[in-house]
Amino acid sequence: MPARGDHDARRRDVSEAVWQVLAERGFTGLTLRAVAAEMGATTGLLTHYFPSKKALVAYALDIADERTAGRALRRPGGGGLGDLRGALLDVLPLTPEATAMNRVWVGSWDGSLADPGLYARETRRYENWRSRLRPHVTTAVERGELPSGTDVDAVVATAAAFTHGLVLQALFDPERFPPERQTELLDGFLRTLQ
Amino acid sequence: MPARGDHDARRRDVSEAVWQVLAERGFTGLTLRAVAAEMGATTGLLTHYFPSKKALVAYALDIADERTAGRALRRPGGGGLGDLRGALLDVLPLTPEATAMNRVWVGSWDGSLADPGLYARETRRYENWRSRLRPHVTTAVERGELPSGTDVDAVVATAAAFTHGLVLQALFDPERFPPERQTELLDGFLRTLQ
Numbered sequence: 001m002p003a004r005g006d007h008d009a010r011r012r013d014v015s016e017a018v019w020q021v022l023a024e025r026g027f028t029g030l031t032l033r034a035v036a037a038e039m040g041a042t043t044g045l046l047t048h049y050f051p052s053k054k055a056l057v058a059y060a061l062d063i064a065d066e067r068t069a070g071r072a073l074r075r076p077g078g079g080g081l082g083d084l085r086g087a088l089l090d091v092l093p094l095t096p097e098a099t100a101m102n103r104v105w106v107g108s109w110d111g112s113l114a115d116p117g118l119y120a121r122e123t124r125r126y127e128n129w130r131s132r133l134r135p136h137v138t139t140a141v142e143r144g145e146l147p148s149g150t151d152v153d154a155v156v157a158t159a160a161a162f163t164h165g166l167v168l169q170a171l172f173d174p175e176r177f178p179p180e181r182q183t184e185l186l187d188g189f190l191r192t193l194q
Numbered sequence: 195m196p197a198r199g200d201h202d203a204r205r206r207d208v209s210e211a212v213w214q215v216l217a218e219r220g221f222t223g224l225t226l227r228a229v230a231a232e233m234g235a236t237t238g239l240l241t242h243y244f245p246s247k248k249a250l251v252a253y254a255l256d257i258a259d260e261r262t263a264g265r266a267l268r269r270p271g272g273g274g275l276g277d278l279r280g281a282l283l284d285v286l287p288l289t290p291e292a293t294a295m296n297r298v299w300v301g302s303w304d305g306s307l308a309d310p311g312l313y314a315r316e317t318r319r320y321e322n323w324r325s326r327l328r329p330h331v332t333t334a335v336e337r338g339e340l341p342s343g344t345d346v347d348a349v350v351a352t353a354a355a356f357t358h359g360l361v362l363q364a365l366f367d368p369e370r371f372p373p374e375r376q377t378e379l380l381d382g383f384l385r386t387l388q
Contacts, residue, residue, distance in 0.1 A: 026304040027222065029379075044216040060336060069299050107304035113297055113365065123366045161359030167375070168358055171307065172317045176218070177351075189349050192386040 013039050014049055015063050022060055023100040026107035030060060057111055061118070061148075064104050071101070081145045081190060084136035088163045088186055093170050094179040102167045130156045146193055155193060162189050197202050205234050208243055209257050213305040220290045220301035224254060234266055247350035251305055255312070259319075265295070275384060280356045280378055287364050288373040291361060296361045325351045340387055354382050 005055060017038035021030055032046040035056070050056040074086035093099035112118040113170045140146040146155070170177035177185075211232040215224055220233070226240040229250070244250040268280035287293035306312040327350045334340040360379060364371035371379075 006205045023310075026308045028305045028308050089336055103307055107307060109362070110301035110304045113301060114218070114220045119366070126366050151382070154379055157274055157360070157363060157379055158356065158383055161363060162352065162356045163359065165355030165357065165359035166351070167305070167322055169355060170315070172320050175257050176321075178330075185348055185351055188345070189352055 014046075018060050019063055019067070019100075019104075022064070022104045022107065022114060026058070026103070026180070027057065027111055028107070030056060042158060053170065057118075058106075061121070062166070064101070064108065068101060068105075071097070079139040080136060081140045081194075082141050083188055084140060084159065085186065087133055087136060087185065088159060090148060091167065092179075092182050092186065093167055093174075094182060099174075102171060106168065106171060118129050124153055126160070150193075158191075159189075163185075195386070208240075212293075213257055213261070213298075215297045216258075216301065220297070221251065221305055222256070222301070224250060226250065251312075254298075255302060258295070258302065262299075262330060265291070272328060273333040274337050275334045275388075277325060278334060278353065278377070279384055280381065281327055281330060282353060283377070285357050285361065285369075286373075286376050286380065287361060288376060293365070293368075300362065300365060302354060320354070321344050324354055327353060344387075352382075353387075356380075 014035070017035045018030070020038050022036045025034065032043050032050060033054075036043045036046045050059060071090075073090050076086040091098075091102075093102045104161040108118075109122070112122040116120060123190060127142065137150070137155050137159075139151045141152060143152045163186070166177070166182060170182055208229070210225070211229045214232050215228045219228065224245060225247075226237050230237045230240045244253060265284075267284050270276040270280040285292075285296075287296045302312075303316070306316040328346060331340065331344070331346045331349050331353075335342060335344045335346060357380070360371070360376060364376055
């Protein structure tokens with residue numbers, strides 16, 4: 001029986017291999033064979049972890065959630081528009097890591113739209129994201145950084161929409177939407193809210 | 195040898211079956227077996243049309259392009275902001291048909307991010323979409339519907355971003371984003387540009 005340390009190390013290897021396959025080939029390319037090749041293991045070993053494609057996809061989404069929750073975040077502090085800006089910059093593909101993460105999430109949507117359990121999970125994930133943006137918008141209105149009478153929920157949904165739509169354009173056209181252009185567009189968008 | 199009419203009818207059946215499978219199960223669920231079952235044919239018949247999964251996916255994207263190009267469009271006329279609004283409403287999932295179309299496009303991104311040819315096609319598709327929006331924004335500035343000095347390319351990219359991001363939220367949360375809410379958010383967004 002392998003020592004506990006070996007078990008954890010193997011688990012980290014599997015996670016890393018799944019992530020590499022996802023970032024390069026997406027869910028379309030996520031197979032036991034591809035993960036096994038990535039870690040130099042046999043497909044047989046992998047079937048021990050993942051009895052089905054569905055189990056592999058669920059695990060891949062767990063890893064994506066973990067990496068998203070565990071990533072380094074900007075902490076502008078002070079609340080309001082500055083924090084909203086920071087939270088949206090945290091999502092944009094401004095670094096290779098953030099690009100890989102977005103590529104994985106975008107790739108997950110096809111499967112999530114087809115599976116009721118994954119769909120419900122993505123619906124919650126979106127609402128959780130909006131819930132994290134909401135206090136920044138509320139504070140911005142209270143401070144007069146945004147006009148009084150601003151519809152907070154509308155601004156939150158609009159900001160989330162703008163950001164994810166910019167993610168897509170940047171993923172498919174990184175030359176036209178390099179990091180500085182994305183930041184410029186975000187700042188322009190935030191100015192229109194004021 | 196079947197008459198020409200039979201051939202065309204069969205082709206329409208195949209297209210319709212591919213579209214139905216895509217709209218319900220996405221690219222993840224797009225298999226020869228699923229398409230055959232949808233049209234009550236044998237998988238063998240389908241292999242005649244599609245020698246590989248890649249050929250089936252390419253055909254599916256052709257159908258999506260055809261249906262997108264062939265759909266009924268709003269023609270507000272007159273140019274400017276009204277036409278921009280109409281063009282963005284044309285994209286939003288406000289009807290079951292538009293919802294199915296968006297579901298298919300969103301589902302296509304995983305595969306397009308993994309295949310250089312499909313990726314280049316999607317990059318062009320995005321730029322073509324922005325090119326169709328651009329004249330409306332230019333006219334809106336010329337007429338004073340948008341402030342002089344407006345950065346036309348920035349507004350175009352921002353409007354495209356907002357719209358696709360709203361598509362995503364509506365696909366994953368149709369109860370929170372019914373057609374009237376989507377329209378309200380679009381109108382709110384357009385007001386912030388003015």
